[in-house]
Amino acid sequence: MTSRFPEGGRFPEPYGQGSGANLADILERVLDKGVVIAGDIRINLLDIELLTIKLRLIVASVDKAKEMGIDWWETDPALSSRARRDELTRENTELRERLARLEELESGHAPREAP
Amino acid sequence: MIGLRYVYAVCRPFGTPLQAELTGVAGAPPGLLHHHGLVAVVSTVPEADFCEDALKAHLEDLDWLAATARAHQGVVDALTTVTTPLPLRLATVFRDDSAVRMMIESREDDFRRLLDRLHGRVEWGVKVYLEPEPAEPVAAVARPASGRDYLRSRRRHSHEQEERWQRAERFAHSLHERLAERAEEFRMHRPQNSALSGTPGQNVLNAAYLVPRAHSEEFVELVDRTKDEAPGMRVELTGPWAAYSFSGEETGSRPGTQSGTKPGAGAGTESGAGFGAEAGEGR
Numbered sequence: 001m002t003s004r005f006p007e008g009g010r011f012p013e014p015y016g017q018g019s020g021a022n023l024a025d026i027l028e029r030v031l032d033k034g035v036v037i038a039g040d041i042r043i044n045l046l047d048i049e050l051l052t053i054k055l056r057l058i059v060a061s062v063d064k065a066k067e068m069g070i071d072w073w074e075t076d077p078a079l080s081s082r083a084r085r086d087e088l089t090r091e092n093t094e095l096r097e098r099l100a101r102l103e104e105l106e107s108g109h110a111p112r113e114a115p
Numbered sequence: 116m117i118g119l120r121y122v123y124a125v126c127r128p129f130g131t132p133l134q135a136e137l138t139g140v141a142g143a144p145p146g147l148l149h150h151h152g153l154v155a156v157v158s159t160v161p162e163a164d165f166c167e168d169a170l171k172a173h174l175e176d177l178d179w180l181a182a183t184a185r186a187h188q189g190v191v192d193a194l195t196t197v198t199t200p201l202p203l204r205l206a207t208v209f210r211d212d213s214a215v216r217m218m219i220e221s222r223e224d225d226f227r228r229l230l231d232r233l234h235g236r237v238e239w240g241v242k243v244y245l246e247p248e249p250a251e252p253v254a255a256v257a258r259p260a261s262g263r264d265y266l267r268s269r270r271r272h273s274h275e276q277e278e279r280w281q282r283a284e285r286f287a288h289s290l291h292e293r294l295a296e297r298a299e300e301f302r303m304h305r306p307q308n309s310a311l312s313g314t315p316g317q318n319v320l321n322a323a324y325l326v327p328r329a330h331s332e333e334f335v336e337l338v339d340r341t342k343d344e345a346p347g348m349r350v351e352l353t354g355p356w357a358a359y360s361f362s363g364e365e366t367g368s369r370p371g372t373q374s375g376t377k378p379g380a381g382a383g384t385e386s387g388a389g390f391g392a393e394a395g396e397g398r
Contacts (some may be wrong), residue, residue: 030188041166
């Protein structure tokens with residue numbers, strides 16, 4: 001792709017854009033950037049702004065999206081400290097069980113042989 | 116049913132025609148509306164889908180939003196290959212052509228100033244990701260011999276995490292400095308959450324650079340060269356975009372980011388605050 005551009009300069013091959021572009025990247029730009037103009041049918045600028053913020057939060061922020069009830073990642077320990085705590089609890093339980101099994105093995109034969 | 120006018124971008128008049136098969140939002144081909152020496156790129160959209168109430172509902176629908184956003188971006192993208200457009204935000208809708216003309220008249224000076232500023236420049240997006248950790252060999256994780264071994268391995272693990280993170284931040288920072296040197300302006304965007312954007316790895320840097328078209332090739336090569344520089348990091352380049360990140364009108368109200376600003380002045384303050392601090396969250 002080496003077409004001369006009217007304003008001068010070669011136009012490099014598009015990178016990761018067009019149909020393959022990450023939707024998050026497109027939304028980030030078309031919703032959040034660009035010139036803001038309140039159209040005359042009163043698509044209230046404020047409303048658009050609110051929607052924009054809401055959607056941007058979905059794209060950008062775990063915490064806010066969580067407020068909106070989207071919380072499936074909470075169970076992923078890599079993403080959530082609570083899930084990390086849960087994992088700790090799980091590990092703890094597992095270790096306790098192992099300990100209990102060991103203790104049982106060690107003292108196990110005595111009571112069983114007794115009668 | 117009456118149609119409304121959807122505006123994609125404002126440009127200076129340009130000679131090259133748009134691709135004949137180009138379709139915009141709602142499947143209609145975009146046309147040009149000349150007024151006062153400026154051009155609004157518009158198409159007709161059905162009122163049933165684009166009146167205020169319908170839009171409110173539609174914008175909450177991710178599928179509709181995705182299709183509309185891609186169509187909007189498709190037109191702006193096509194414009195970028197023939198001129199330097201000033202992209203408008205999604206869903207900028209007017210009753211009719213005369214309303215579009217009135218809007219142009221009322222913003223004329225801003226438009227000209229921004230178009231002059233952006234003339235012959237494009238936006239490149241650069242993101243750095245910390246790649247997901249390679250899975251530990253099963254033997255290493257399984258069955259710690261004692262409680263002490265267990266704690267030791269946990270401590271080592273969290274220490275490694277910390278180091279990886281610091282390496283990523285250092286790399287992102289040095290890459291950004293090199294790129295900013297070759298760009299006229301830059302903007303730091305909030306790192307995208309990987310879980311939500313569906314991209315693997317943790318987004319450490321999410322930046323946009325305003326680069327003269329004539330220097331784009333060098334810029335792209337520079338980014339390409341860094342790709343293998345740091346193991347465990349992934350550098351992603353997107354673009355060329357219309358200068359979305361640089362056409363906001365906060366430009367006027369935020370001192371230091373007006374025309375000609377080299378990074379380090381106003382834009383630098385913003386980036387300084389954003390860098391690292393936000394990237395650290397969600398760790």
